[in-house]
Amino acid sequence: xxxxxxxxxxxxxxxxxxxxxYPNLKPVFFTKPHxxxxxxxxxxxxxxxxxxxxxxxxxxxxxxELEIDPNMPVWQFEEQFEKQFKLHMQVFRRSGNTWxxxxxxxxxxxxxxxxxxxxxxxxxxxxxxxxxxxxxx
Numbered sequence: 001x002x003x004x005x006x007x008x009x010x011x012x013x014x015x016x017x018x019x020x021x022y023p024n025l026k027p028v029f030f031t032k033p034h035x036x037x038x039x040x041x042x043x044x045x046x047x048x049x050x051x052x053x054x055x056x057x058x059x060x061x062x063x064x065e066l067e068i069d070p071n072m073p074v075w076q077f078e079e080q081f082e083k084q085f086k087l088h089m090q091v092f093r094r095s096g097n098t099w100x101x102x103x104x105x106x107x108x109x110x111x112x113x114x115x116x117x118x119x120x121x122x123x124x125x126x127x128x129x130x131x132x133x134x135x136x137x
Contacts, residue, residue, distance in 0.1 A: 001068045005053070005085070007060040012049030021068065022110060024094040024117030027081075028101075029056060033088045039103040040090050057086040074113055075106035095120045 001021050005014065011029055018027055029051075034040040046056065053060050068077070074091045081089045091110075092099040094117045102113060 001070065003066045003068050004064070005060065005066055006063045007052070007054040008062075009053050010049060011046060011051050011053065014053065015049070022114045024114055024121070025110065026092045026094075026099060027089050028092050028099075030088040030090065031056070033082060034090065034103070039101050040088070044088075053085075053087065056088075059084070059086040068110065070111035071109050073107050073109055074102050077110060078106070093117045 003014075003017055003021065015026055018025070029046040030040045030044040031046060032040070032044040066080075078089055078091060081087045091102050091113065093102050093105075093113050094100075102108070105113065105116075108116070
């Protein structure tokens, strides 16, 4: 699988291209690095989807085709962006209607994370009250 990256690309464009490969995973960018199996504080999250990658790092080539191996662990994918492009990125996984940071499950592959997300989309979350409060005579 190939991901096209360029210095004049926005975060939103990269996220959309990544979503074509993994619709339930999302690369989220930060202004500060994070440690292995650690989350990134929300205050460092880059939330503007129209932010150019070149404003986050000068190490981004004008144009590049990045091969993505579905069997690559998430931590390795994140590390590749850190080392090769000097971009601080975390992969988030969809869980129902919520996006979760995958820091605890960084050892799972991209494909495994995608499958895990797909499983949550098919679940019917029904509220079941553990106690019965009805009056009884």
